[in-house]
Every structure is written in C-alpha cells, then in structure tokens.
Amino acid sequence: MSLLAWTYLIAALTAVACSLAGVMLVVKREALVSEGLSHAVLPGIVLAFLVFRDRSSPLLILAAGLSGLLMVWLVQWIARTGRVKQDAALGIVFSGMFSVGVIASSLNLKNVHFHAHCIIDGNLAFAALDDCHWFGFYLGPKAFVSMLLCVVGVIGFVVVFFKELKLLAFDETTSHLFGFRPRLLHTIWLAIVSIVAVAAFEVAGTILVVALMIAPAAAANLLSDRLSWMFVLSALLGVVAALLGVALSQPLSISPAGPISSIAGFEFLLIVFFAPKRGLIARRIARRRRRRLWIALLAKRNRLPKNE
Amino acid sequence: MTVPAIQVEKLTVTYDAEPVLWDIDLTVPQRVVMGLVGPNGAGKSTLLKSILDLTPKLAGQIKVLGQPFAANRKAIGYVPQRSSIDWDFPTTVLDLVVMGTYGRLGWFRRPGERERADAMAALKRLGMDAYAERQINELSGGQQQRAFLARAFVQDAPIYFLDEPFAGVDVPTEKLIVQLLHELRDEGKTIVVVQHDLKTVGEYLDQVSLINQTLVASGDVESSFSEQLIEETYSGRSRICSPIVKGDA
Numbered sequence: 245m246s247l248l249a250w251t252y253l254i255a256a257l258t259a260v261a262c263s264l265a266g267v268m269l270v271v272k273r274e275a276l277v278s279e280g281l282s283h284a285v286l287p288g289i290v291l292a293f294l295v296f297r298d299r300s301s302p303l304l305i306l307a308a309g310l311s312g313l314l315m316v317w318l319v320q321w322i323a324r325t326g327r328v329k330q331d332a333a334l335g336i337v338f339s340g341m342f343s344v345g346v347i348a349s350s351l352n353l354k355n356v357h358f359h360a361h362c363i364i365d366g367n368l369a370f371a372a373l374d375d376c377h378w379f380g381f382y383l384g385p386k387a388f389v390s391m392l393l394c395v396v397g398v399i400g401f402v403v404v405f406f407k408e409l410k411l412l413a414f415d416e417t418t419s420h421l422f423g424f425r426p427r428l429l430h431t432i433w434l435a436i437v438s439i440v441a442v443a444a445f446e447v448a449g450t451i452l453v454v455a456l457m458i459a460p461a462a463a464a465n466l467l468s469d470r471l472s473w474m475f476v477l478s479a480l481l482g483v484v485a486a487l488l489g490v491a492l493s494q495p496l497s498i499s500p501a502g503p504i505s506s507i508a509g510f511e512f513l514l515i516v517f518f519a520p521k522r523g524l525i526a527r528r529i530a531r532r533r534r535r536r537l538w539i540a541l542l543a544k545r546n547r548l549p550k551n552e
Numbered sequence: 553m554t555v556p557a558i559q560v561e562k563l564t565v566t567y568d569a570e571p572v573l574w575d576i577d578l579t580v581p582q583r584v585v586m587g588l589v590g591p592n593g594a595g596k597s598t599l600l601k602s603i604l605d606l607t608p609k610l611a612g613q614i615k616v617l618g619q620p621f622a623a624n625r626k627a628i629g630y631v632p633q634r635s636s637i638d639w640d641f642p643t644t645v646l647d648l649v650v651m652g653t654y655g656r657l658g659w660f661r662r663p664g665e666r667e668r669a670d671a672m673a674a675l676k677r678l679g680m681d682a683y684a685e686r687q688i689n690e691l692s693g694g695q696q697q698r699a700f701l702a703r704a705f706v707q708d709a710p711i712y713f714l715d716e717p718f719a720g721v722d723v724p725t726e727k728l729i730v731q732l733l734h735e736l737r738d739e740g741k742t743i744v745v746v747q748h749d750l751k752t753v754g755e756y757l758d759q760v761s762l763i764n765q766t767l768v769a770s771g772d773v774e775s776s777f778s779e780q781l782i783e784e785t786y787s788g789r790s791r792i793c794s795p796i797v798k799g800d801a
Contacts, residue, residue, distance in 0.1 A: 271641055407654055407662060414641050417604060417632060421625050422655035465642060469687040474642045
C-alpha cells in the first residue's frame, strides 16, 4: 500500500475513534473535557519519556492515560469543594497540567524530536512512516495499529455497554438506582477517552483531536433522534472530514490536520443551518408557520361576533 | 403491621459547616401518597438525595422496605425534576420509556420486543402512544412529565419518588398526574412527592412531611397540615439550636 493510502486509512481510523468518543462527551454536556484531556496528558507523556527514554514505548500511552485520569480526578475534587464551578476547575487543571508538561519538555528534551509544535499540529502526513512489527510480522504503520486498536476498543465498549452508557448520560440518578455504578462507568469511559486522545494526539495533534471529538458529534446530535444513530452519524461525519481533509492537503502540500479540522467545522455549520428538524432554517420555517396559524385563528375569532 | 416503605433514622446532612438536615426521623408507610413540603432551601431535595444515597450523610441510616438502601435500591422508581433533564438528548419517547426496563434487565442484556411492548402499554395508559416516535424535545411540558410517568409505570417499582412533578405543567396534566398517583397507590404502591404548592396538599396527598432543616411534622394531612405547623415550617431557618441545647443538657 502506498504512503498516501496509509495516510487516508490512518486519518479515517483516527476520525472514527475520536468522533465516537466525542458522542458521550457531547450528550453528557462535557465537551470541554476533550480539550482538557488532550492537554492534560502531556505531563504524563513527558514524564514517562524521561523515565523510559523510548518514544515508541506503550508505557507512554499508559502514562498519558493516567495523566488524563489525574486531571479528571483533580477537576472533580476541586469542583466538590464547592468553591469553583466544574468548568472553571477544568480550565485551571488542564492548563496547569499542560504548562507543567511544556516546561518539563522544554527543559529536558531540547535535543529530542519531541516539541510543542508537534503536539499541537501532530504529524499525520508522516504518521505512516513508522512501521510496526509483531513477532516478525509486518502489521502496518504504528499509527495504523494504534488507531485500529482504539477503534476496536471504543466500538466494543459502546456496543457492550450501550444501554448502561445511555442511562448514565441521560439520567444518572436512575442509573444509580438500577445499580449500574454510574461513577465507575463514567471514570472508565473517561479513561478510554484519554487513551483515544493520546493515541490520536500522537497522530493528529491536539487541535485536530478536539475538532474530531466534538464537531462531528455535535452535528450528529442535531440530526438524530436516537443515541445509536448519533454514534453512527458522528463516525460517518468524522470519516468524511478526515478523507476530504487529507485530499485537500495534497495539492496544497500542507499538514492534513488543518484541512480536516476546518472541514469538520464546516460540516457542523452546514448542519446547524440545514438540519431537517433542528436546523436554524427548519426552526425558522416552523415558527413562521405557527405564527401564521395563530394570526389566522385570531382573525377568525375576531370576525365571528360580527357574523352572529 | 407491615414494614414501612421508607424509614429514615437520625439523618443529618451537612454541606460545609452548616447542617442542611438535622436529626430527621421519618417514616413513610406503604400505600400512601406522601408529600415533602417546606420552603426553598429547607432541605427537601437534600432529603430526597440522601434517601436515594446520592449525597454523603454525616449520620443516620435509610431503610427501604425494611432493608438497607443498597439491598433494595431497585425498589425505587425515580421521576426527576423536569428542569434537570437534557431535553435535546437523542432519544425518542418510546426509547425513554423502555429505559424503565433497564433495571430488571440488569447488566449487558438488551431490551427486546417484550420491553418495547410493555413501554407501549404504559404510553397508552397515559394517552401518549401517539407520541412514541417523537423526540422528547418535541413534547409539551405536560407530555414530557407523562412520558416520565410512563417510564415509572414500566419500571413497576413498589416505591416512587417524584421531584416536583407539577412544576411547569398545565392544569389538565396536573389533574391527570394526581389521578394516576392515586391509582398507583390503590394498586399498592407508595409515592413520595416533593411539592411546592401548599394549596393542593389536602386534595393531592394522604400524608405530609413538613421540613425545614428538621422535621417539623409528619403524618396524615388532617393532623400534620395545621396552620400552626405550616407557620412554624415557613418562619425562620435556624431551628437546630434547640435540639443542640437539648442534646447538651
């Protein structure tokens, strides 16, 4: 397979993993968590790198996941003190953790291929260059293997725990009364989201991860009456953005991260306006129709006494 | 005598330093419609949350049908306050009602034909079957409340908690809800309602608990809903000093 074909495939897999992970964040109204996680994983990665000195070690992903969970825990802890609201707590914690990561990496890793620019932009265009072998078998580029595992993991988890996740997002109290351990489930889900964020972050950079987690899911929310559909549509919108983005990046010879994020944003804008039931235009038409109905009714009522 | 539906013993809950609920002993007998009544900030929702084990208690314990909460949590059906629901959540009315069957399905098992049929029957009972395929945001306030009641029906729990079921609901729906609650009670269920409106207490409820940090009174509406006790509940907040003094003496 050509390098470009691998790039398309990796971009599509990254989009599926992120946009599925984003669905639960959007319906649970915690979209900013994706932004937080994508930044808060940095100190974990840097620390693990300083200890193991191996950029390709899977322990880096584990450390990043733990770092993400630390963020979730710190945010909940600060919010629980009742002094600061959840969103403010998140803003404080993730920016603080990210800056610790930036300081640590700029102090210790000046001569290593590991800098802030890469973290923000990622390197999707070169993601296919790093090969992955397992007991002598060639499995494909490393980014392909890691994103494929993420996709399988997320889809597997969503399929197995679909009913429990739905209740968790919609009505946590009832989930608690039914014994579905909403807090534990939520923590596990956020751990999965952090792992996806880290894996995708390596491929695509933080901005793209956030764009792919939120934009397709938010757009899918406007189009779907069911959570299951929302997952499917979100993945589809993510894949379309990824493929078009890579295609667009070729003639422009730029990193695909920018075009992918832009297209994901553009898709969202289109859907905000044109969604059949909940789009701005559909709402406007419905409102007008209702107003006309009321006016007609009023006119009829006002005319009635005269006729009688 | 049968075991009470809910027994609250010596419940104290504090947020920060100040107690929100102080030394509450409350018994909800079976087969009644009981209202939790009190001014804003009196701790009604906190009491509800503590009974449902959603908030840490400083002291006290809760028994559900004679068992500790953890053993009998599925015996409670919950109808949340309408304002606490995300109405843009991607779910249809039927889907919402099917959620009531999740408890008996347990982990991993999916709702199937039977669960959907149960849900349709409940929607029919509430006159909502025509709306089954609507997204929950396309309903009026009263219809939304009815959809949640249908979910409670499907759950078929012996005890129901309703958090302000009449808030933002039109009059016909309010009457319908009350009629349903009475039907449920006649079928042997116990219903606990957080209520704001004092005017309808006599008409809607069998029993009432007046709450303002402490339990001012609890029992039949005739005996516990006197003008003097209402006055006591709604005047002044700091009523926990006297128990402290008594306790120290």
